[in-house]
Amino acid sequence: MLTSITIKKIAARALLTATGALFYSNFAWALLPIEHWSEASGARVWLVQSPAIPMVDVQIDFDAGSRRDPAPQAGLASAAALMSGKGVTAAGSEPALDENDLGEAWADLGASFDAGAERDGLVFSLRSLTEADLLERAAQLAARQLAQPSFDASVWQRERARWTASIREADTRPGTVAAKAFAAAVYGGHPYGQFPTAETLARIAVPDMQAFHQRYVQACRARVSIVGAVTPAQAQTLVQTLLSRLPARDAAACAPLPPVPPVQRLERAVQENIPFASAQAHVLLGQPGFVRKDPDFLALLVGNHILGGGGFTSRLTHEVRETRGLTYGVYSGFSPGLNAGAFAVGLQTRPDQAGQALTVTREVLARFVADGPTEAELRAAKDNLIGGFALRIDSNRKLLANVVNIAWNDLPLDYLEHWTDRVQALTTQDIRAAMQRKLQPERMVTVVVGAQPPAGKP
Numbered sequence: 322m323l324t325s326i327t328i329k330k331i332a333a334r335a336l337l338t339a340t341g342a343l344f345y346s347n348f349a350w351a352l353l354p355i356e357h358w359s360e361a362s363g364a365r366v367w368l369v370q371s372p373a374i375p376m377v378d379v380q381i382d383f384d385a386g387s388r389r390d391p392a393p394q395a396g397l398a399s400a401a402a403l404m405s406g407k408g409v410t411a412a413g414s415e416p417a418l419d420e421n422d423l424g425e426a427w428a429d430l431g432a433s434f435d436a437g438a439e440r441d442g443l444v445f446s447l448r449s450l451t452e453a454d455l456l457e458r459a460a461q462l463a464a465r466q467l468a469q470p471s472f473d474a475s476v477w478q479r480e481r482a483r484w485t486a487s488i489r490e491a492d493t494r495p496g497t498v499a500a501k502a503f504a505a506a507v508y509g510g511h512p513y514g515q516f517p518t519a520e521t522l523a524r525i526a527v528p529d530m531q532a533f534h535q536r537y538v539q540a541c542r543a544r545v546s547i548v549g550a551v552t553p554a555q556a557q558t559l560v561q562t563l564l565s566r567l568p569a570r571d572a573a574a575c576a577p578l579p580p581v582p583p584v585q586r587l588e589r590a591v592q593e594n595i596p597f598a599s600a601q602a603h604v605l606l607g608q609p610g611f612v613r614k615d616p617d618f619l620a621l622l623v624g625n626h627i628l629g630g631g632g633f634t635s636r637l638t639h640e641v642r643e644t645r646g647l648t649y650g651v652y653s654g655f656s657p658g659l660n661a662g663a664f665a666v667g668l669q670t671r672p673d674q675a676g677q678a679l680t681v682t683r684e685v686l687a688r689f690v691a692d693g694p695t696e697a698e699l700r701a702a703k704d705n706l707i708g709g710f711a712l713r714i715d716s717n718r719k720l721l722a723n724v725v726n727i728a729w730n731d732l733p734l735d736y737l738e739h740w741t742d743r744v745q746a747l748t749t750q751d752i753r754a755a756m757q758r759k760l761q762p763e764r765m766v767t768v769v770v771g772a773q774p775p776a777g778k779p
Contacts (some may be wrong), residue, residue, distance in 0.1 A: 328333065354369075355735075357571040357734055363542070365543070366545045367724050369548045370550070370551065371717055374550060374717065375552070375670040376451060376452050376550065377549025377559070378547070378689040380444060380447075380721055381545050381563065381564075382443070382544045382545075383538055383539075383597055384442075385533070386439045386443060387399065387440055387515065389578075390512060394521055396522050396525060397533055400530055402437050404471075405470040405534075407423075407469060408420055408422075408423065408568070409466055410471045412465065412469060412566075420476070426765075432447070432455070432459040433446075434448075436466075438728050440513060440658050441658045441660075448718075457562070460562040461562060464562055465562075467538065468538070472530050477530075485519045485523075495771050499604075502593055503663075506593060506768065507608060508584055508609070509585055511581075511660065512581065513658070517647070539568065540570065541568040541574070544729060546725045547724075548718075549717060583661065584661040587608050587765070592767040594769050598771070602669065602707060602770065603769070603771060604670065604682070604768070604772075605666070606665070607663050607766060607768075609661045610655045610657055611655070611759055613657040613729075614732065615657065617686075617759065620754075621759060624689075624755060625654060626705070627752070628685075628689050634701060637682065637686075640681055640685045641682055641685070647668075648668045651667070653665065653686075659730075675772035679767065679769065680687060683762065686760075693709055693753025693756065703726060
């Protein structure tokens with residue numbers, strides 16, 4: 322059995338190896354093939370062998386994110402994820418472990434296991450050195466945490482009180498007020514627009530989390546992405562260990578989940594002006610966007626980079642900040658998911674300048690959608706995005722995020738290999754057409770929090 326001193330030596334050796342590998346790995350990673358298979362349990366696996374560093378990163382995703390929360394219990398997925406790290410039940414000769422025991426056990430292994438609920442998925446992440454005995458012990462502990470959380474009622478009561486206090490504190494900030502109002506207006510009754518509140522958390526009890534976990538955390542529903550120094554055979558053993566304590570495959574439990582209704586298009590423009598005593602007015606402008614697997618994704622990525630996603634080189638920054646000095650920063654972005662995520666433009670400005678800043682922003686957006694980018698803007702955006710591609714995959718974790726994207730959205734296994742070629746092939750016409758298909762500047766949600774009314778108006 323490995324001692325903690327031995328683990329530290331292995332970790333130090335891994336760091337030295339990583340440093341030596343850095344000079345060639347940044348550009349080699351893009352060419353590493355992604356291997357894919359399905360387990361007998363129904364779990365689907367995506368693997369990238371990255372042997373330069375004796376470590377492995379694993380992400381296990383389930384279609385159980387916040388979009389699966391019942392509206393009266395918004396926060397249920399996040400609660401289940403939170404409580405998965407607060408203790409595990411006893412199993413056979415294995416004693417129960419509370420949150421302190423788990424923390425010590427992971428520290429002794431020099432590994433980590435985390436859980437979280439995102440908009441679309443319930444996500445479990447393991448990072449470990451690949452020393453055989455150490456990886457086996459880490460996988461066994463992760464399997465317990467994945468399948469046998471204790472959901473202790475007293476711990477949940479404590480965590481719920483902390484969470485409720487955090488929500489109430491956040492609600493005193495203008496940025497939170499703006500974000501919640503914007504989401505409600507853009508998404509309507511869709512789960513993407515839900516936020517946990519003190520009231521919804523009060524409706525979540527231990528049996529609710531147990532039922533949520535039992536329904537969604539099934540081996541047959543798992544999408545497992547792996548990047549690290551493991552062979553396919555080792556990866557298969559690792560996956561089988563991680564999922565070994567979940568219920569055996571059952572036809573009823575593994576039946577397809579009901580689809581989440583699509584996000585509805587906006588029928589008309591909406592504007593909300595929310596009074597708030599703050600030093601800066603917060604402005605959000607946008608609408609429902611598109612799903613991640615939409616074929617327009619890369620054209621919209623590049624187009625948004627030019628419009629407001631490229632920092633100081635973007636049109637919005639040039640017009641709203643540089644030319645007119647109305648804000649320190651303005652941005653735009655799409656947030657596609659399994660459902661249509663929002664397109665949003667955001668900025669902060671002096672309360673007395675909110676109206677002017679909004680007018681300029683709308684003009685820039687409408688002109689860009691109508692005319693598209695210039696050849697010079699497109700060339701600069703391509704240079705920036707393609708030149709920075711290596712930085713998107715320059716660590717195991719970044720590469721893992723890209724593999725997860727491929728797994729979650731059923732993208733081609735060679736998606737990364739052809740990414741730069743597909744970006745390079747885009748034309749100004751492609752960008753303009755994609756933007757016009759997705760954006761309707763005359764039919765957007767506008768939320769302004771903390772603006773100063775014009776002179777003479779209440």
